Amino acid sequence: MNDWSLLIFTIAIQAAIGSIWMLWMFQFKHKKKTDQEIFQLFKVPLIVIAALSIIGLGASFSHLGTPSNAFNTIRNIGSSWMSREILVTGMFIGIVVVACAWALYRQRISPWLLFGAGLIGLVDVYCMAAIYTNSLVGPWNSIYTFMSFYGTTFILGSVLAGALLTPVLYKQKKDLEAKQFLNIAFIIMLSGVALQVIGVALFPTSMQEINMIGETVETAILASYKGMIASRWIISIVGIALFGYLTISTFKKLYTRLMILTLLLFVMSEGLSRYVFYLLGS
Amino acid sequence: MTQVGFFIDVTKCIGCKTCVISCKDKNDLEVGRNFRRVYSFETGEFPNPRLAHLSISCNHCDKPKCMENCPTTAIYKRKEDGVVLIDHDKCVGCKYCEWNCPYEAPQYSEELGRMTKCDTCIDLRENGEEPVCVTSCPMRAIEFGPIDELRKKHGTNSDIWGLPSSTITKPNLVIKK
Ligand code: SF4
Ligand code: SF4
Numbered sequence: 085m086n087d088w089s090l091l092i093f094t095i096a097i098q099a100a101i102g103s104i105w106m107l108w109m110f111q112f113k114h115k116k117k118t119d120q121e122i123f124q125l126f127k128v129p130l131i132v133i134a135a136l137s138i139i140g141l142g143a144s145f146s147h148l149g150t151p152s153n154a155f156n157t158i159r160n161i162g163s164s165w166m167s168r169e170i171l172v173t174g175m176f177i178g179i180v181v182v183a184c185a186w187a188l189y190r191q192r193i194s195p196w197l198l199f200g201a202g203l204i205g206l207v208d209v210y211c212m213a214a215i216y217t218n219s220l221v222g223p224w225n226s227i228y229t230f231m232s233f234y235g236t237t238f239i240l241g242s243v244l245a246g247a248l249l250t251p252v253l254y255k256q257k258k259d260l261e262a263k264q265f266l267n268i269a270f271i272i273m274l275s276g277v278a279l280q281v282i283g284v285a286l287f288p289t290s291m292q293e294i295n296m297i298g299e300t301v302e303t304a305i306l307a308s309y310k311g312m313i314a315s316r317w318i319i320s321i322v323g324i325a326l327f328g329y330l331t332i333s334t335f336k337k338l339y340t341r342l343m344i345l346t347l348l349l350f351v352m353s354e355g356l357s358r359y360v361f362y363l364l365g366s
Numbered sequence: 367m368t369q370v371g372f373f374i375d376v377t378k379c380i381g382c383k384t385c386v387i388s389c390k391d392k393n394d395l396e397v398g399r400n401f402r403r404v405y406s407f408e409t410g411e412f413p414n415p416r417l418a419h420l421s422i423s424c425n426h427c428d429k430p431k432c433m434e435n436c437p438t439t440a441i442y443k444r445k446e447d448g449v450v451l452i453d454h455d456k457c458v459g460c461k462y463c464e465w466n467c468p469y470e471a472p473q474y475s476e477e478l479g480r481m482t483k484c485d486t487c488i489d490l491r492e493n494g495e496e497p498v499c500v501t502s503c504p505m506r507a508i509e510f511g512p513i514d515e516l517r518k519k520h521g522t523n524s525d526i527w528g529l530p531s532s533t534i535t536k537p538n539l540v541i542k543k
Binding site: 147148149150151153154156157158159160163164165166167170215216218219220221224294295296297298365 | 405422431434435436437438439440455456457458459460461462465466467468469470474475476478479480481528529530534
């Protein structure tokens, strides 16, 4: 496995994209809140999301053998999904950083910047997946790749935004708002998991054609990663249970810690899932 | 443009890998980086099992998927003879071409941080010589030249069991099986 940089890159950017949407949704739902209130709530989340995007960018650079040639990578927009993805990812990260800087400078949030980043982000997830589905690597060549990538975006986006926003809301004694947001996050997380489950069901287990010389049949590879795939789902289920518990419980004492634990569980399960994804291709 | 290509005679190849070694030597390739590789396939069933050896490098395809997907346009098809080359001033070392060549032709150089591959021994050919894999093969199982001529001489087949379909990239390759 030598694709750690790509694993970190895809996971970080997808989490950032999902959580930008969650922030946008929160401010949309709470239009009555003053600019100052929203700013106070979003300040830390925006900094975290911008940092995450920059970590993703750094990881993607570390994948390149000659990063000094990075500007060349957008020369082939016409036919290369890699080119398109790099351009769109660059735009996403750019807007997120601008949104963060703008917020800190003006002490208010621009919903339009969030919305723009979110939209470009969704296109970006498509481009990221298309890189793999358009390659000749058999196991990547399926609808599963799209569903898995969008699934991760929903899952990590909602859990990350939940972990960033709800503890603050509770501290401000806005229990109802926290609960409402947590419920939405929970539903979005579940839909992300559903996407991935359907994706797995649609995953072609027997490969009809060999596209690359020296390629092994994927059922055989999948079988050898059984343990890893099983633990990924077990961790997901524990995460879902814990998140579900947090949405219904009134127990506040350890709330922040449990929310962070939930986030870590999902980072682990998504990380494992992506790890297997890259193993399948190597 | 006269497109060039390779002819591989699987019926002659004994799998000795002299072509692999002479290519490594000529291009100064470290362990693990091979512009030419020999794949061995077992086919048939008892009582007629068969072991076939197939020597493969870059096939300088008519539809090079490596080139189509390279984000930097570093991969290009040379006008005069259709040889597919990598411009190291442009290559960013993203390795995406590795995922897009059916024949494992692009070989990454850690040292250069860039992708490298068979260039049909351009320097030797400029001096009127043949690629080193061709001249080194003790069985004379590899030929190189204008693909039209090779096809006239040996037919047009470029598929064999174990090799990805030639429809993917339209390789300039003729295989006798
Ligand atoms: S053999 Fe592979 S590297 Fe060579 S031109 Fe065809 S697709 Fe490109
Ligand atoms: S490694 Fe170089 S030649 Fe290959 S796709 Fe990337 S930029 Fe193009």
